[in-house]
Amino acid sequence: MPDLEFCRRARRAITAMLLALPSLTLSGAVAAAAAADPVPEMDYSLLEQRDRPDDHFTQGLFFDGERWWESSGLFGRSWLAEYTDPTARPVRRKWLAADRFAEGLTVLGERIYLLTYKAGELQVYRRSDMAPLGRRYYAGEGWGLTSDGEQLIMSNGTDTLTFRDPDTFAIRRELRVHGGSEQWSLLNELEYAHGLVWANIWQDKRIVAIDPDSGEVRGTVDLQELEPGSQHPDVVANGIAWDRGRDGLWVTGKFWPRLYLIRPRGLGFGQSPDSTAADQPR
Template sequence: MSRSTGVSVVLLAALLAGCGAGRTGGGSDHSGGPGAPDRLRAEVLQVLPHDPSAFTQGLELVDGTLYEGTGLEGHSTLREVDPATGAVRRQTALPRDLFGEGITAVGPTIWQLTWQEGVAIQRDRGTLAELRRVSYPGEGWGLCHDTAAGRLVMSDGTDRLTFRDPQTFEPAGEVRVSAGGTAVSKINELECAHGAVFANIWQTDTVVRIDPGSGRVTARIDLAGLLPPADRANTDVLNGIAAIPGTDEFLVTGKYWPKMFRVRFVPAPT
């Protein structure tokens, strides 16, 4: 990216601890309108460490703590991470036959999806211990908690977002995602923020902003070039987005990436 400021780790820690202030917009002053989605880019505010062994599937920042779900059979985990240093404070491994996917916090608990096993695990957020499991049909990809609407939003790799009850995980409706009348599929990791759903599009450097009421894509955010070529060896795709509460900023990273980025989404050059 064209800009990377040397904001200190101390400043970030203070910002994460003081989540009650700041702007609450989605990083763009554009409404999206009835036509084409807004074109946005990531303005890099800070570069942070990230565990390069993490096959990142889900990312969420709660009360100054970063929770990260990782994937691959035999290697899937749920982690509690220091967002300023990337250090893993604690982690728990999934059974070797489960492939971990997206995560989201609901009060004192965390839901964690699995890819093709049809199982969602509810965990205690304080200890990461498993509380129970529930089943669902199809694949699990991304998950976020729309607190304003009182529901979970789940992706399955298609153009569908499924709404679920945050306590029972029972389905409560769905919406199909489209841009200009064309279905948008491969919807992966999700973040509910600012009245919208932000979604990684698998195998691309694009995040989309979705109106969860209509399923319409209101913005396309270009993150190409975020990770410098020198850091690309042995890495995988962009995946992982977490809103910083009380601000218009996000943390973003990727699978096996050695870095995480604190960014703001701003209008792209025309």
């Protein structure tokens, strides 16, 4: 025969646990909400704008203070170009094979690195004259590419960045991007500035600032006011290049007719004594 006192105690314990569940669930929800504080949206100043051809399917953009490099995508129409003035004709242009779709690019040392979309191929060129230096290979898709000065940082359309060896393109580490309550997938073109990775998001009007150590999104910049107003689905923000001398970011998009130099307010921008360009508040 079962111990009646034991049964009573067990019943009371189970009842207490059931009564505690709602409060536990509520406290968990409160904790989750506190952990998902919204990512701050940053204002910016518009420093300059430049007209440019509106037939560029911009995938990558880089500026070293004197020269520009840009990659433009689509099968059968992809190219890599160097400019001294992005509003003029290129100094050099390399057309890719018809079955190669150009994606993001960056420049590190004396090399230009160019991703391809689905071919799993990284193309490497000499910085001085864009002579081909070879290829490296990777699994999956290529989207955006930048460098922190020591390693390459790549996006592939997910919420994960990969840090890669500039000689072999082997993965050194992977970093999942997170922040607030959003899922930060579709990370696209990348730039490295003031110790943060700045990223376009495909089909999104914002660029995001990512901590390269933790993966946390530190802030967003909304480019909606700069968009050309086209309803075509391909006309989206894409292309970020750091202008160190003027302490700003050049931004543009696919089939955009202009480049814009903006200075985000915060996260390292506007703190240099050389940041003397006249600001036009957003």
